[in-house]
Amino acid sequence: MGAPGAGHLQTVGRALAVLRAFTHERPTRGVSELARELGMDKSQAQRVLATLAAQGFTVLDPVTRRYSLGPSLVVLGHLAEHSEGVRHRLEPHLAALSVATRESAVVCVPDGARYRTVAAVDGPGMVRYNTALGRTYPGHLGATGHAIFAFSPALGARDVLDAYGAADPSEAEVAALERRHEEVRKLGYAVSVGEFDDRVMAISAPILLEGVIFGSVSTLGPPQYMADRSTELIEAVSHAASTIGATLRS
Numbered sequence: 001m002g003a004p005g006a007g008h009l010q011t012v013g014r015a016l017a018v019l020r021a022f023t024h025e026r027p028t029r030g031v032s033e034l035a036r037e038l039g040m041d042k043s044q045a046q047r048v049l050a051t052l053a054a055q056g057f058t059v060l061d062p063v064t065r066r067y068s069l070g071p072s073l074v075v076l077g078h079l080a081e082h083s084e085g086v087r088h089r090l091e092p093h094l095a096a097l098s099v100a101t102r103e104s105a106v107v108c109v110p111d112g113a114r115y116r117t118v119a120a121v122d123g124p125g126m127v128r129y130n131t132a133l134g135r136t137y138p139g140h141l142g143a144t145g146h147a148i149f150a151f152s153p154a155l156g157a158r159d160v161l162d163a164y165g166a167a168d169p170s171e172a173e174v175a176a177l178e179r180r181h182e183e184v185r186k187l188g189y190a191v192s193v194g195e196f197d198d199r200v201m202a203i204s205a206p207i208l209l210e211g212v213i214f215g216s217v218s219t220l221g222p223p224q225y226m227a228d229r230s231t232e233l234i235e236a237v238s239h240a241a242s243t244i245g246a247t248l249r250s
Helices: 010-020 031-038 042-054 071-082 084-101 143-149 157-162 171-187 223-249
Strands: 058-060 067-069 104-111 114-121 136-138 190-193 201-209 212-221
Touching (some): 010 031, 010 042, 031 042, 042 058, 084 114, 084 212, 114 143, 143 171, 143 190, 171 190, 201 223
Antiparallel strands (some): 104 212, 201 212
C-alpha cells in the first residue's frame, strides 16, 4: 500500500482498501490472501476485517473462515443512490452527453423490478423529453430497463415480467425478453422506439462497477430526430457509461 497523503488516516485507508477488494468475481475473501494482495501484515488484515465485522460491514463464515460483505453496506448503498453527492457527480457527464447528442440524458438505477431516475439533464432543443427525478418505470419496457436488467443477477426476464400484468407471462413473452437481454449483453447497449412512450426513442448503455450493474445511462428524444444518428448516439452513450463508471469507482 502506498504512503498516505497529508491528512489521511492510514487505518481508515486500510479499511477502505479491504472493502474495495471484494468484487463480483471474488465475493468472499480470506485473511491471508487479503494481506498478501494489499501488502498488509496478516495481523493487520485480521484486525481490519474483525473491526468491520463488528459494525456489520463484513460477515465471517464460521465454517470456511472467509469474510463476505455485510448488511450495513446495503443500507449505505441505498442512501448513496438517493444522495445529492451521487447526483452531482453524474450531472457533468449527463450534461456532456446532452451536448454531444442534442437530446436529454438520464441515469437510472434498478428499483425492484422497475427502474428509477436518479439524475437527468434536459436536451437543448425545443422538442425534448424530460423525466422527473425519482420517477419509476416498468423494468420490461424501454432501452433503459433492458440495459439494466440484462445484467441483473437477481431478476431474470420472467421475474421482471411477473411484476406486471394480471396474468402470468406467456412462454413466448419470456423468451422474447430473454433474447432481448442476451442481445444487450452481446452488443453492450440497448435501443428502443416507442416501447414505453410512442413519442420517445431511447439509446442506453449499462453502468457496471467491478462487473456489477449500477444502472444505465440513456439519451432520449423524438425518434424522427434520433433514428438517422443512431451510430453516433450509440458511441456517445457508450462513452458516457464508461466515464461514469470510472467516476463512480474513483
